Amino acid sequence: MNAMTSGSARPGRHVPLLLIALAITLTAVVVAVPLVYILWRALSEGFAVFAQNILAPDTLHAIWLTTLVAVITLPVNLAVGIAAAWLIARFTFPGRKALLTLIELPFSISPIIAGVCYLLLYGRQGLLGPALAEADVTVLFALPGIVMVTLFVTSPFVTREVLPLMQAQGSEQEQAALTLGATGWQVFRRVTLPNIRWALLYGAVLATARAVGEFGAVSVVSGAIRGQTNTLPLQVELLFNDLNTVGAFAAASTLTVIALIVLVVKTLVEGRART
């Protein structure tokens, strides 16, 4: 800006102001208004109606199911994310690069395709479908399928945040602790974990936000059975299709508030996670 505005008066003097105004206007129209609109529509008929919609049995069940999925997937993502990062950062072995590519694969496959893959595997005519039916194991249109496909979609998040940090920090501290007689578990708890805690938190926040909000992948495997396998994002669609717009916006506003909280936490943690 300085380079453009300093010196003699030029015809392009107002360009920065124009560009700033354009950027703000566009962002308001494209991002801010939709965000405000969700909250406004959810509360447009008063708080009582809003509460009534949130407390409707099916919506309440969807909130419960979404919470359950988030609570189950979080520890799995943490444990496996750390294990994978430790493996890739601390050891060299044949196939290491291929494994890393495989870990990151879910980021390049769109969630809806992930859902299709799961159905082709566990579905009635799928690869494992007949065997599972025989053994009386239910994966699809039930909690296991929803959890597994959510894990597919969220699995790279923790590793992606923790791995670069582990690589940058090196293993000198861990080696030293081992030399001083610490056990492997002690090294992990006292040295590794404190070093990666912010990146771990950051990855966990991103993964959980995604687990709560995932729509495409879950919609394929859940069957969206009312009051049974409907997660909150699916409930938004169901209410919308029922023409219960206020109900849909009430459910959506819950997810919006979660998204805003995630955004604030993310901004607070981001700086610390990268160093």
Place this chain on the structure above:
Amino acid sequence: MSVAAVATIPAGRRKRVLPGFGLTLGVTLTYVGIIVLLPVIALALKGAEIGPARFWDIVSAPRTLAALRLTILAAALATVFNAAYGLLMAWVLVRYRFPGRRLLDAMVDIPFALPTAVAGLALTALFSQNGWYGQVLAPAGISVVYTIWGVAVAMSFTSIPFVIRTVQPILEDLDRGQEEAALTLGASPFQVFTRVIFPAILPAYLVGITIAFARSLGEFGAVIFIAGNLPMKTEIASLLAVIRLEEYDYNGAAAIALTLVAIAMVLLVASNWMQARLTRRRVPA
């Protein structure tokens, strides 16, 4: 780094000093195998089972072709908007200081944070005939909901951050000396932008555009709210794959899904290639 550390240990002892190799390898392989690899293999096997002739029949069927055409066209429209808006935003956020800049920067992340179904619901209501935006556009004869424009709007919303977040760091690291030299030599600010700045950020810009396009092609949640999902008209390819599944036409679903994966992989390879060129060019500087 770990290689160097391991190499300093006397060869007589065990090769790997850090514990946990067996455990983490076992956990990672088992997990990735079950959660990621097995479902993807199921898709690949199903695709192989169909055979090329049948595969071609499915993909070239009018309804599939119409869905693919709509998906690609709408994603292209969305990407044109994101390319222009993304460059503007990256420029404004990096080069100018003004009140509210940090808030504007934070708002860029909202499309990623917001669940796609929520975005779809909000955009559909806003652009419907009696919505805030629809009311303005309807007299002009523009309808967005249930048209390709609606699909494009939903796609562009969910992929807004990509171009901005790839161009921003490159623009920040740019050496200002060249610009000042060009200005001193009598170039106009516009010339400085087109001749000095733009070529420097072009690789990152192209990477951002490619990722945004790929994400738009794969978008589902936001789109199905606003599209109306009319076969042959506003039905996206991934929805058609799901419809085929619901009809127990697993071959049809697998063929469409594989086509989409193939397009995504081509775009991924292209963006990796550009990224590799980008980093190679930045290292000597």
